[in-house]
Amino acid sequence: xxxxxxxxxxxxxxxxxxxxxxxxxxxxxxxxxxxxxxxxxxxxxxxxxxxxxxxxxxxxxxxxxxxxxxxxxxxxxxxxxxxxxxxxxxxxxxxxxxxxxxxxxxxxxxxxxxxxxxxxxxxxxxxxxxxxxxxxxxxxxxxxxxxxxxxxxxxxxxxxxxxxxxxxxxxxxxxxxxxxxxxxxxxxxxxxxxxxxxxxxxxxxxxxxxxxxxxxxxxxxxxxxxxxxxxxxxxxxxxxxxxxxxxxxxxxxxxxxxxxxxxxxxxxxxxxxxxxxxxxxxxxxxxxxxxxxxxxxxxxxxxxxxxxxxxxxxxxxxxxxxxxxxxxxxxxxxxxxxxxxxxxxxxxxxxxxxxxxxxxxxxxxxxxxxxxxxxxxxxxxxxxxxxxxxxxxxxxxxxxxxxxxxxxxxxxxxxxxxxxxxxxxxxxx
Amino acid sequence: xxxxxxxxxxxxxxxxxxxxxxxxxxxxxxxxxxxxxxxxxxxxxxxxxxxxxxxxxxxxxxxxxxxxxxxxxxxxxxxxxxxxxxxxxxxxxxxxxxxxxxxxxxxxxxxxxxxxxxxxxxxxxxxxxxxxxxxxxxxxxxxxxxxxxxxxxxxxxxxxxxxxxxxxxxxxxxxxxxxxxxxxxxxxxxxxxxxxxxxxxxxxxxxxxxxxxxxxxxxxxxxxxxxxxxxxxxxxxxxxxxxxxxxxxxxxxxxxxxxxxxx
Numbered sequence: 001x002x003x004x005x006x007x008x009x010x011x012x013x014x015x016x017x018x019x020x021x022x023x024x025x026x027x028x029x030x031x032x033x034x035x036x037x038x039x040x041x042x043x044x045x046x047x048x049x050x051x052x053x054x055x056x057x058x059x060x061x062x063x064x065x066x067x068x069x070x071x072x073x074x075x076x077x078x079x080x081x082x083x084x085x086x087x088x089x090x091x092x093x094x095x096x097x098x099x100x101x102x103x104x105x106x107x108x109x110x111x112x113x114x115x116x117x118x119x120x121x122x123x124x125x126x127x128x129x130x131x132x133x134x135x136x137x138x139x140x141x142x143x144x145x146x147x148x149x150x151x152x153x154x155x156x157x158x159x160x161x162x163x164x165x166x167x168x169x170x171x172x173x174x175x176x177x178x179x180x181x182x183x184x185x186x187x188x189x190x191x192x193x194x195x196x197x198x199x200x201x202x203x204x205x206x207x208x209x210x211x212x213x214x215x216x217x218x219x220x221x222x223x224x225x226x227x228x229x230x231x232x233x234x235x236x237x238x239x240x241x242x243x244x245x246x247x248x249x250x251x252x253x254x255x256x257x258x259x260x261x262x263x264x265x266x267x268x269x270x271x272x273x274x275x276x277x278x279x280x281x282x283x284x285x286x287x288x289x290x291x292x293x294x295x296x297x298x299x300x301x302x303x304x305x306x307x308x309x310x311x312x313x314x315x316x317x318x319x320x321x322x323x324x325x326x327x328x329x330x331x332x333x334x335x336x337x338x339x340x341x342x343x344x345x346x347x348x349x350x351x352x353x354x355x356x357x358x359x360x361x362x363x364x365x366x367x368x369x370x371x372x373x374x375x376x377x378x379x380x381x382x383x384x385x386x387x388x389x390x391x392x393x394x395x396x397x398x399x400x401x402x403x404x405x406x407x408x409x410x411x412x413x414x415x416x417x418x419x420x421x422x423x424x425x426x427x428x429x
Numbered sequence: 430x431x432x433x434x435x436x437x438x439x440x441x442x443x444x445x446x447x448x449x450x451x452x453x454x455x456x457x458x459x460x461x462x463x464x465x466x467x468x469x470x471x472x473x474x475x476x477x478x479x480x481x482x483x484x485x486x487x488x489x490x491x492x493x494x495x496x497x498x499x500x501x502x503x504x505x506x507x508x509x510x511x512x513x514x515x516x517x518x519x520x521x522x523x524x525x526x527x528x529x530x531x532x533x534x535x536x537x538x539x540x541x542x543x544x545x546x547x548x549x550x551x552x553x554x555x556x557x558x559x560x561x562x563x564x565x566x567x568x569x570x571x572x573x574x575x576x577x578x579x580x581x582x583x584x585x586x587x588x589x590x591x592x593x594x595x596x597x598x599x600x601x602x603x604x605x606x607x608x609x610x611x612x613x614x615x616x617x618x619x620x621x622x623x624x625x626x627x628x629x630x631x632x633x634x635x636x637x638x639x640x641x642x643x644x645x646x647x648x649x650x651x652x653x654x655x656x657x658x659x660x661x662x663x664x665x666x667x668x669x670x671x672x673x674x675x676x677x678x679x680x681x682x683x684x685x686x687x688x689x690x691x692x
Contacts, residue, residue, distance in 0.1 A: 014690060024603035073689065076532025080686040092532045100527030103455065105462050114451045120533055122440065123447040172532060 002089060003051040004170050004201035005058075005075060009084035010048040012070055012225075016040040044070045045225045048084070052218075054169075057192075057202040059212030059233055061240045062222035064377035068205045071222070072096065072172050075203060090169025091120055097174070098159035104148035108139060108158060111147050115162045129165045136187075137161035157184055164191045171195055173204045189215070207378045208338070209244075213237030247380040251276035263295060265388055272388045275372070275381040279315055282350075283308045284371055284389055296392045299404045300361050303391075306354040307371055309383075317346030318373040318382055322355045324391070327366055332402050333357075338378075363404040364396045445538065452542045457549060471550040472557065475505050482622050494624055496653060499561040503652055504621035504645050506558060510551040511587050511641060512612050517543040518591035519598040519605040522688055529688050536685050537678065540591040544584060562652060570655035579647050582663060586640050586670040592677030596684045599691050620645050640666050 022028040045067045052058045060068045074081055076092055101118050102111045112133055116126035126133075134140050137157045142150065150158065173192070192215075196202060206212050212219050212233055219236035221229040229236045252274045259267040262283060267273045287304040288294045297303060305322050321336035335355055337344055344353065369391050372384035461468060479502050486492045486501070494500050521539040528534050562569065598604040619641040620627075628636045636642055643666050647658035 023601065025597075025601040025607055026603055028601065073530065073532070078530055078532055078689045094532045096532070097527060097530065100531065103459065105459055106455070110455075110458065114455050117444075117447050117451040118528065118531065118534065120444070122444050123450070124443075 002087070003053045004089045005052040005203060006087040007051065007071075007075065007084070008049050008087075010045055010071070010074065010081050010086060011043060011083040012045040012067075012074060012079070013041050013043050013082040016042060043082075043225050045074075045222075048220075048222075048225075048227055050218075050220055050227075050230055052170075052201040052203055054199040054201050055196055056218065057196055057204060057216045059216035059219040059237070060203065060205045060222060061207060061209055061212050061219060061237065062228075063207065063379040065224075066222040067225040068207075068222055069174060072174055072203060072205050075170075076172050088170055091167060092170045092172065093119065093163065093166045093168025095160070095163050095171070095173045098163065099155055102147055102155065102159060105146060107146055108143040108150070111158065112143075112162055115159070116165070119162060119166045120168075121166055133161045133165045136164065136191075138184075153184075160184075160188055164188070164195075168195070168200055171200050171202045173202065175206055209237035209241045209378075210334075244378060244380060248274050248276075248384060251380055253277055261388065262293065263389065267385060267388060272386050273384070274386065275383040277383055279309060279311050279318060279373060279382045281307050281309045281371060281373055281383045281385065284369075284385065286369060286389060286391060287354075295390060296394060297360065299364060299393050299395070300359050300406065303357045303360045304354050305357075305369060305371065306352060307373075308350065308352045309373060310350050311346070311348050313348035315348070315382075316376050317344040319376060319378065320344065320353050320355075321372045321374060323370045324360075324362070324367050325370060327368065330402075332362060332367070333360075336374075338376075360393070361403055361405045362393050363399045363401055364393050365399075367391045367393060445535065448535070448538060449542060449545065452538070453546050453549065456542065456546045468553060472554055475502070475509055475554055476557075478505055478509075486622055492623060492627075496565045496567060499558070499565050499567065500624075500649065500653060501622055502558050502561055503648050504619075506551055506554055507583065507645050507648050508616060508619060508621045508641065510547050511583065511644075512616070513550070514544045514547040514587045515590055515594055515608060515612065516605065517547065518595045519608060521591070521595040522599050523602070536688065537681065540588060540595050540681070544588045544591055548580070548584060558652070567653060568655070572651045572655050572657055575651055575657055576648075578663070579644060579651070579658065582667050582670060583644050585674055586644070586666065589670055589673035589677045592674070592681040596677075596681050599684065599688060615639075615641065637662065640669070 022031060048067075048071065050058065060071060062068050070079075073079055075086055075088065076094055076096070077088070101115050103114070106114070112130065113123065113126050116129070116133070117123060121129070134143055137154075137160075139150075139154055139158060142154065147155070147158075171192070192202065204212065204216060216233035218231065219229075219233040219240075220227060221236050221240050229239055252270055253276075254270070256269045256273075256277065259273075259282075261267060262285060265272075269277075285293050285306045286295065287306055288297060289302040291304070294303075307320065311317070319336055319338040321334070321338075323331050323334040325331045335357075337353070345351070367390070368387045369389040370384070370386055371389070373382045374380070375382060461470065479498065482501055482505070483498050486494075487497055518540050521543050522529060522536070525539055528539070529536055559569070594604055594608055618636075618639055625636075625642060625646045643659075643662045647663060650656040650658050
């Protein structure tokens with residue numbers, strides 16, 4: 001059987017117009033219709049070949065402008081390839097630009113119908129699925145209110161619910177899974193997994209290599225329109241993550257005056273500090289529940305990681321990330337503003353961002369809290385502090401493993417008739 | 430295999446019908462949700478025009494056309510359908526960029542939606558026209574059964590031009606403004622507030638090259654005079670519209686591959 005998505009030797013050339021290209025007939029006529037032709041061309045994609053078999057998921061990784069979204073659009077039939085061919089079989093569903101097509105003045109109900117039909121369902125099909133769409137979105141109480149009264153989270157839920165109730169043979173996903181609250185995200189991922197189980201071919205665009213490594217079977221790494229690597233998702237995602245590290249190292253300035261840290265340490269570039277330093281994280285404090293700086297804590301206590309930064313004007317709001325790793329380098333915990341869907345205000349000047357961890361259930365031992373600020377497309381770090389903030393988790397008992405969640409042991413004696421029951425007896429004999 | 434493709438085609442038609450219905454419904458709902466006056470709003474514009482023109486041409490510059498109000502209203506309604514459709518069609522692509530970027534969305538439906546939406550406004554005003562006819566003592570004759578044929582011809586003609594202006598507006602964003610000027614001139618060159626017969630005989634043939642002349646004249650013959658419209662004129666116009674539609678559609682399709690890039 002043919003793969004639902006097959007791309008052969010695909011190339012896409014875009015036109016670049018001169019800056020003073022006339023955009024009105026008046027100007028064009030005044031200039032004798034000159035300057036209407038593109039003055040330059042560039043290849044957004046070149047020699048791209050791959051296929052996505054039924055029931056498989058392929059990830060597309062690469063920096064912004066690498067051609068991921070162009071590829072996704074072309075597979076969706078938006079625009080024409082300049083060269084090569086795209087074969088698709090079956091109904092195409094898309095989780096791209098989810099809020100599009102929803103109108104603020106119409107109610108949730110009206111929007112579901114319009115969007116369901118725009119997404120490829122007939123009215124009868126939308127009507128049959130209506131209850132299920134509403135149930136999935138968890139918005140039953142608001143469905144007859146105007147869409148404009150919905151919060152951003154509610155809008156995403158509604159859009160996603162409609163999108164996952166089409167029956168696609170091919171599903172195109174563009175970076176949308178990172179939005180919404182965690183519980184809903186989980187639900188969406190499960191739904192995507194279900195589609196896969198039903199034989200849907202899925203193409204996922206993301207610049208988060210972790211997500212691609214975790215979810216996809218295969219991955220394609222694009223750089224400036226060319227395929228850098230194409231293979232098993234884990235391997236490609238790792239290669240891509242390495243590239244990002246190299247890029248960060250390449251951009252790290254050769255020298256910079258050391259910075260004294262509140263914990264007594266020092267930040268030195270190329271030793272424990274990497275990144276382009278286009279913006280800087282000035283101070284980092286590890287705080288306990290009472291907001292006191294700590295370097296030691298009990299397992300299961302709360303921990304806050306507070307970062308003070310300076311964002312120069314003109315730089316887009318960075319992604320902030322925190323991870324906790326062992327001395328040997330094993331990462332035990334990782335969080336980023338991008339993965340949590342936390343929007344940073346992005347206003348230039350000094351700012352402070354804090355990650356609150358309600359319980360840190362790590363086994364006792366010595367750890368480092370690594371912090372970083374990254375370019376919004378993850379292509380390299382602006383500022384990354386490595387092994388600069390030690391954290392000791394007590395008690396040190398040389399336990400193996402990583403986690404130490406709240407736990408207890410329970411003992412029971414064997415009953416006299418020697419039959420075990422799984423549930424404790426309600427009445428005591 | 431034959432079976433499934435036949436079924437698929439049937440589903441495709443049902444789907445396109447539903448899509449058309451939802452998109453028209455959206456436009457109409459939005460228009461009326463925003464105004465307190467609701468449906469009446471679509472009638473206020475032609476009625477206001479009617480009031481002004483009938484005052485001017487009955488009192489200030491009397492044209493001495495019998496049943497002038499009804500005569501004028503017929504022309505106004507037909508012209509307004511044409512004009513508002515074209516005006517809306519310039520935005521059909523540019524204002525729907527998220528739909529254009531949607532995988533699998535049939536872009537060619539958008540100009541149809543604008544013409545059809547304005548056709549519905551036209552139909553909503555039609556009862557008022559019929560009321561004017563009855564008040565004016567003009568009997569409804571069986572020729573009224575020919576009306577749908579005129580609707581079809583006007584629909585096709587308007588749609589063919591809509592494909593052109595929608596495509597042009599993507600490249601030149603002042604199309605809407607220039608179209609406004611052309612339509613204003615077209616208004617005076619069409620027999621909206623005067624009679625076709627007022628044009629001197631030597632210029633009649635030239636004058637009738639304007640399709641709106643043929644259409645408005647056809648409406649008046651049917652409604653006011655109980656005559657059947659000139660079959661030859663209408664046939665010629667149908668053929669021209671079909672040709673223009675084919676051409677406009679081709680150009681639109683060719684350009685549509687670029688729409689997503691140009692927006």
